[in-house]
Amino acid sequence: MHHDNKGFGTRCIHAGQQPDPTTGAIMTPVYQTSTYVQKSPGVVIEDYDYARSANPTRKALEANLASLEGGRHGIMFASGLASLAGCIHLLSSGDHVLLCDDVYGGTYRSLDKVFKQFGITYTRVDMLDLDATEAAFTPKTKLVWIETPTNPLLKVVDIAAVARIGKARGAIVCVDNTFATPVLQNPLSLGADIVSHSCTKYIGGHSDVIGGVLITNSDELGERLHYIQNAVGAISAPWDCFLLLRSTKTLHVRVQRHCENAAKIADFLAQQSQIERVIYPGRTDHPQHEIAKKQMRGGYGGMITATLKGGLPAARNFLERVQLFSLAESLGGVESLIEHPAIMTHASIDKPLREALGISDGLVRFSVGIEDVDDLIADIAEALG
Template identity: 55%
Template sequence: MNTTVKFKDMKFNTKTIHGGQQHDPSTGAVMPPVFQTSTFAQTSPGQPIGDYEYSRSSNPTRSALEEALASIESGAKGLAFSSGLAATDCLLRSFKAGDEIITMDDLYGGTYRMFTKIYKDSGIKFHYVDMNDLDNVRAVINENTKMIWVETPTNPLMKLADIAAIAKITKEHNIMFAVDNTFATPYLQRPLDLGADVVMHSATKYLAGHSDVIAGALIAKTAELGKQLHFQQFATGATLGPMDSFLVLRGIKTLHLRMQRHCENGEKVAQYLNKHSKVKTVYYSGLESHPYHEIAKKQMSAYGGMVSFDFTSEKKEDAISFLEKLKIFTLAESLGGVESLANHPALMTHASIPEEKRLEVGITNHLVRLSVGIEDIEDLLQDLEQALK
């Protein structure tokens, strides 16, 4: 019996639990089983018993996750990868030598490393522009431009790109438009509904939400693009295993609840830091002082749990001392888990970006990035206070 829930206008909070999902047809299991198998039996050569032949091509547990990904992002096809960078790599395999890609000047360090160290040598040209002024985008578009890639909000400076406005430009020039939606998640922002062609996630972060899995995702707006990306994934092999797929799917089912608390705590942390004498600038799009606040109001339903700030003293030593004194915030790479994490981008997540380039875009040596978790806000504020002292 097919028990897939098919409400035409299912609300987002319901989608996270039921979207694209069905009870296991053989047992009635409410959660999809972990199909820990590499291959599937066939009755005759080329005639599998069911829909599956080999787990690199597809696996029932991964398929359940991919259906959920497509549902929450309002896409036609979801794909689950072994990491966010593997997902990015799969998308970039759509392009060849001579093609050009326009991207933001503030990027996750791993994305920048891939663009500059791997694909630059393949003959693909990248343009890094400040997309606050869309004339910067228009100025570098030419006949070789094949894609615009944006993070919004960016890592770690929380810059925003106007998704709908950029989508209009890409449609005019027949250019693919990809959005890294890791920081916002579909709970806060839905790029495909705003005109993007494909969404990327480091599902390691908020989608999984518990700091216990490495995963990535692509969600294509059309079935045609989804089919192309699936072939590229199948041919190169960076797929997500069944147990990891199960963990990400489990995380998605509480995404809406976790994001509510991440947003509440993030806003209060940003407001607290914004009033502190030792803090020079707070980077959080929910603050009216943030230069991209109006864009955030237009395309996001709330402002998330990521907060960056730098020190009034402009000393790296103050940032390091602060990070070493934290007790509830854990000094660690990554973000988006239920626990609060703190990070020094210049020495950690963005160390692969040359210092002159970091400083050019504003990633100073006294910049700190916080992933505000879902703990009690009073404990988090007390921890920040004692560390700042």
Template identity: 55%
Template sequence: MKFGTKAIHAGVHPDPTTGAIMTPIYQTSTYVQASPGKHKGYEYSRTQNPTRDALQNNLAALENGKYGLCFSSGMGAIDAILKLFKPGDEIISTNDLYGGSYRIFTKIYQNFGIKFHFINMDDIQSIETYINSQTKLIWLETPTNPLLNIIDIAGAAKIAKNHQVLVAVDNTFASPYLQNPLDLGADIVMHSVTKYLAGHSDVVMGALIVNDDDLHSRLAFIQNASGAVSGPQDAFLVLRGIKTLHLRMQRHCENGRAIAEFLVSHPKVSKVYWPGLESHNNYAIAKSQMRDFGGMLSFTLKGDNMEDATRVMESFKVFSLAESLGGVESLCTHPATMTHASIPKEVREKAGLKDTLIRLSIGVEDAEDLIDDLKQAIG
């Protein structure tokens, strides 16, 4: 089944009671049981809910996985992964990553005795230096947030399997339309469903997709025991959003390319971070593991002046200055004070994240209107 067909149909079936083509919102907390202790169906909506089950099955299909698990947020999904580990375990992570991921790693789980190594993964072989007997997980984002670095998923998976280490990939920036990490050897795929999957800036949700039966059982136990589950209304909205994922992503990619090419040629722009540019240092890897290059990009202005960057962000008329990404509307974000403010300045700068960096989430508007907005804002 091709991707567009899976987006619309996978895991979704007409309601057996009414024939409704859309999955109903099962807005219930509990379910009537026929006999004590012998119930094999639904019992309590923290544990299982039919609307959430339909979405979990749909997400698994989109990532070519066996199991999907939905959480109340992307951070709830990451939290579940981290609960697989114990004090003394070590995790190797890319040094360019979402600020919320860095925060939960360093401000919460590091206090529980888990050690984190944040490294540059442009050269995937650098991971080998940090692996030891305590290493349990390699955490990847690709493309990364916000510098759009590309990490070789298959290369990381090969190294991990040689050392019996798990690989988890935050696939939020790419979406399953552009990239399927499980096919490249990853063990866990994580999504902030809030972003491209939902696609309309009206849901907060996270998800994990896996193939391994035991890993699924452990994560499902954590999902139920810890309780950070998504509600049926949100699951319904995401199912609706996913039906147009392939159409939206195609336009995001088309607009992303048009805007990246415009910015590269602009005399006031110093650098553009977008993996579809042949000048990108890992362009060849991006081309090999992605189907297209997405609608996320970042750029800096010549002179590297914070006042100039602020003026641009305050001057947009079509782009909106806001956190998040992946919606149908175009957004502008200042990572240093917004999405990545929880990362210390010296750590940000060491990874290459300047205070003057501007991140764009390119929506599905007319590309000419977006370029005109950039022209007038940059000047």
């Protein structure tokens, strides 16, 4: 049954899934198998011959996530970084990647330490500056990698504008939509060729599974990425796919609460004397608030970044004192997390580069959960002392 014309919440719950034909089970079964029996050599049911190539649980999830992004093809990987690697495998030695300057540390590390060995080069560019972005293209630029809002500085890149520049140069444009989620932002409708998610974050939403996905509308890219998924083999396990299908059913309601809570907490932080600066795309003092308003809908996400006065000692003291906010890497779970990018998630980025970006030692990143917001605010107030 196709649900592509239905509302977002309906698609969260139904897209890509139908009751199990053999029993009528309403939930997609976990097809915990490595191979499938063939009626005669090469005669297989659908395309099921080997479970790396296809698995019914995974296929249901891929169809579900594709629908949520308004795409035709979903390709699941074992992690967000495996999705990135899937994308890079579209390239050849000598090709060039244009990379958003403020990205998840692991994305940077993958390009800087792994793919560089195979002759794939990259340039980091501040994509808020469209002239600089255009100037950074070379004849070998084959992929543009946008992350918005960025991690951890929550810069908001104009997807439509950068995609236009990329398309004019014949490059594939990919948007890491992890922070915004499909609820708030659909990059394919803004001109991107591929959307990437770390499903570990909001899509999973319960801090209990690792996964990644690429979504595209292009049949050609879909075919190539499925080929890479099978040939390289970094696939998502059936149980993980089952957990993610369970999670997408509440994605729309969870993200709505993340947004409501984060908006209130950002406003609270902005009033505290110990806080030097609050970065939240939903606040009118965010430098790209107008772009966020234009390309995001229904909220501005659950992530807040704030700089504490007093640098590292102040930040460390604060992070040791919070109780409801757990000090941990990752984000997007129902529980609130807090972390120190310079020491934790972005340690793989060299210090001079971190500081040039503005990832200072007083910078703290909040992943606001879906607890009662008054309790979260009380926790912050207490920790600020």
